[in-house]
Amino acid sequence: MKNRVAFVTGAGQGIGAAIALRLAKDGFSVAIADFNLETAQHVADEIVTSGGKAIALQVDVTQRDNVFHAVEEARHALGDFNVIVNNAGIAPSTPITDITEEIVDKVYNVNVKGVIWGMQAAISAFSAENHGGKIINACSQAGHVGNPELAVYSSSKFAVRGLTQTAAKDLASKGITVNAFCPGIVKTPMWESIDRQISQAAGKPAGFGTQEFAKRITLGRLSEPEDVAACVAFLAGPDSDYMTGQSLLIDGGMVFN
Numbered sequence: 001m002k003n004r005v006a007f008v009t010g011a012g013q014g015i016g017a018a019i020a021l022r023l024a025k026d027g028f029s030v031a032i033a034d035f036n037l038e039t040a041q042h043v044a045d046e047i048v049t050s051g052g053k054a055i056a057l058q059v060d061v062t063q064r065d066n067v068f069h070a071v072e073e074a075r076h077a078l079g080d081f082n083v084i085v086n087n088a089g090i091a092p093s094t095p096i097t098d099i100t101e102e103i104v105d106k107v108y109n110v111n112v113k114g115v116i117w118g119m120q121a122a123i124s125a126f127s128a129e130n131h132g133g134k135i136i137n138a139c140s141q142a143g144h145v146g147n148p149e150l151a152v153y154s155s156s157k158f159a160v161r162g163l164t165q166t167a168a169k170d171l172a173s174k175g176i177t178v179n180a181f182c183p184g185i186v187k188t189p190m191w192e193s194i195d196r197q198i199s200q201a202a203g204k205p206a207g208f209g210t211q212e213f214a215k216r217i218t219l220g221r222l223s224e225p226e227d228v229a230a231c232v233a234f235l236a237g238p239d240s241d242y243m244t245g246q247s248l249l250i251d252g253g254m255v256f257n
């Protein structure tokens with residue numbers, strides 16, 4: 001089978017790790033790129049132990065040069081470059097009156113600039129390999145509707161949806177598709193932290209934030225990282241070749257647009 005290479009940011013834990021493991025199962029060679037090299041190495045080891053091909057790379061997606069360097073390292077080490085999943089993100093709870101310049105910069109640097117640098121580095125790697133490719137960005141249901149207490153995060157994900165649509169138009173002629181995935185509540189360390197912050201702000205025990213958000217889930221359960229990874233595998237594979245500019249909701253019916 002032809003070597004296909006995927007590069008996943010924030011793949012050391014949570015949704016990114018599930019995506020990396022799923023893409024490896026689907027036959028991709030995978031670059032596990034994370035700020036935390038230790039967790040990234042752990043995921044890469046798991047793939048290699050199961051007979052797949054993977055490398056761990058330390059990357060800070062807020063740093064443009066750093067992202068370009070890691071993508072080039074992956075392309076050389078794994079022998080091609082076909083898919084980037086710009087998954088890394090952060091989600092501090094930010095009631096509107098508490099927003100500071102520092103928090104806006106921090107969230108936008110990771111969630112928005114990180115996606116732009118990832119897209120640029122992927123375009124350059126696809127071009128070096130003389131073919132197109134697939135760009136997949138992490139959005140959220142919070143990028144479709146404003147979420148309470150999450151003004152900065154939610155607006156950063158609206159930006160990702162806009163970037164995804166625009167890049168799809170700019171890059172179609174190069175054979176590059178650009179889509180996004182928009183999870184609802186996924187059981188990861190990020191969600192645990194949001195729940196703690198929202199529950200604490202309301203003066204309630206941990207779990208209160210989850211209960212409040214979960215009331216909106218039509219399917220009646222939170223999602224597992226693997227639910228999201230399955231949809232990303234579709235976006236990374238040939239069955240989505242005729243799709244671009246889409247921000248797919250994988251939210252159990254939290255938001256109907």
Ligand SMILES: NC(=O)C1=CN([C@@H]2O[C@H](COP(=O)(O)OP(=O)(O)OC[C@H]3O[C@@H](n4cnc5c(N)ncnc54)[C@H](O)[C@@H]3O)[C@@H](O)[C@H]2O)C=CC1
Pocket residue numbers: 009010011012013014015016033034035036039059060061062087088089090091110138139140141182183184185186187188189190191
């Ligand atoms: N967990 C959820 O309920 C939802 C998550 N999402 C989105 O899915 C994506 C993944 O979320 P989770 O797995 O839940 O998050 P998580 O917090 O569990 O994992 C995020 C990973 O990104 C890495 N990371 C953070 N900043 C980085 C940086 N500057 N450079 C490189 N890596 C960095 C972290 O080290 C961590 O391994 C995020 O973009 C998030 O906004 C969207 C909707 C719901």
Ligand SMILES: CC(=O)C(C)=O
Pocket residue numbers: 091139140141142183184185186190191194
């Ligand atoms: C963190 C997030 O994106 C949610 C709850 O949709």
